[in-house]
Amino acid sequence: MKLVLASIGIAVIIGVIAISSILNTESEDESPVTSRVIEKEPERTEMKSAVVSEPDPPTQITSHHDKMENNCSGNARCFSGKVTSVIDGDTIRVNDHSIRLALSSAPELNDHLGQKARTLVDTICPVGSQALIDEDDGQTQGSYGRILAVVYCDDMNLNEELLDSGLGYLASEFCDDSEFASTKWAKKHGCQDSETQKIEVNSNCDSSYPDFCIPSSPPDLDCKDIPQKKFTVLPPDPHRFDGDKDGIGCES
Structure with missing residues (x-):
């Protein structure tokens, strides 16, 4: 009887060991898989602050014509335009206007000095150039349909240049009437x-x-x-x- 019980005890122990071994093996085979969850970092969008720059103030452009018109005196007409023709030594056309130089006269074209005077005018105020016309306040009635004026081309006083060249002469009979009689250039030549x-x-x-x-x-x-x-x-x-x-x- 004791022998039987001992055998049964040994068998139980062996069974327990076997069961335990089986359980350990299953435990090792069924090791849990840890899944890696890769979290994607959110894209970083750099928000550049929009800098709204105020527009630059408009550039104040002073045209050549505006500068020229500052040379005008008196209250009569003052305008600029393109020289369309040179008639002779003391008359030119600007746009649609015929302009006669105030106080400055030139010989007729049949005189050799008259041709030279015309060439001088054409040099200072060539066709296509810009001219400033300052009408004579004292002679707004004009002369034979022409505007009596001082003419500026490239900041040069054509009336004065004609007299200084010796190719023209002062129309002294108009010194009492002309607005320009008291100017330095007119007085220099006789007014x-x-x-x-x-x-x-x-x-x-x-x-x-x-x-x-x-x-x-x-x-x-x-x-x-x-x-x-x-x-x-x-x-x-x-x-x-x-x-x-x-x-x-x-x-x-």
């Missing part, structure tokens, strides 16, 4: 202000020279002694300004 004229009325003015007050001889004067050129000379011409006796003094 005198009212105060000077009043003084000269009482001075020794020779009647042979009605355009200006030129004192009688003595002293004897030559053309180089006076600023006036191409003026009216009447007999007896004590200073002999009119060498060729054509009624015009100091022509050269």
